[in-house]
Amino acid sequence: MPACLQVGENASVMLASAKRFAELSKRPAADPATHALALYCFSVPTRADVDTVADAALAAGGVEADPLEDFGFMVTRSFFDLDGHGWQVMWMDPAAGQDGVPAPGQEAGAPA
Numbered sequence: 533m534p535a536c537l538q539v540g541e542n543a544s545v546m547l548a549s550a551k552r553f554a555e556l557s558k559r560p561a562a563d564p565a566t567h568a569l570a571l572y573c574f575s576v577p578t579r580a581d582v583d584t585v586a587d588a589a590l591a592a593g594g595v596e597a598d599p600l601e602d603f604g605f606m607v608t609r610s611f612f613d614l615d616g617h618g619w620q621v622m623w624m625d626p627a628a629g630q631d632g633v634p635a636p637g638q639e640a641g642a643p644a
Contacts, residue, residue, distance in 0.1 A: 539574055550615075564616035571610070573620040582607050585621045589613065 538544045554561055562569055576582055582600075586609035590596060597610035597618055605628035610620040 545572070564612075569617065571618040571620055573608075573622060575622050575624065577623075579607055579623045582609055582621050582623050585609075586611055589619065594619075 535547045536544050537547065548556070550561060576585060586596075589611045593614050594611040597612050598620075599609070601608045604625075606622060606624040608620055608622040610618060612618055
């Protein structure tokens with residue numbers, strides 16, 4: 533039976549077995565151990581949550597895809613889940629603008 537995880541007001545992720553997915557998809561399913569299918573990225577509220585989520589995934593048997601990437605205004609970590617799907621967890625400083633530049637009148641790291 534599929535499980536549905538609500539990740540936002542208008543976004544959810546449905547998890548299903550390979551057999552059930554094959555019943556739902558009109559295309560053949562690729563093997564995520566040998567093919568890149570997608571990178572699922574989601575944001576978390578705090579910088580510390582990036583490590584909390586990634587560490588929990590690794591402790592549950594996930595495999596690190598990319599180590600910590602710290603751009604100052606944004607931090608990411610990536611891992612492969614037990615089925616080989618790629619996930620990236622990220623935090624972005626809300627005071628940073630679209631290009632990582634603080635919004636006018638804001639300093640990076642300062643409350644927005």
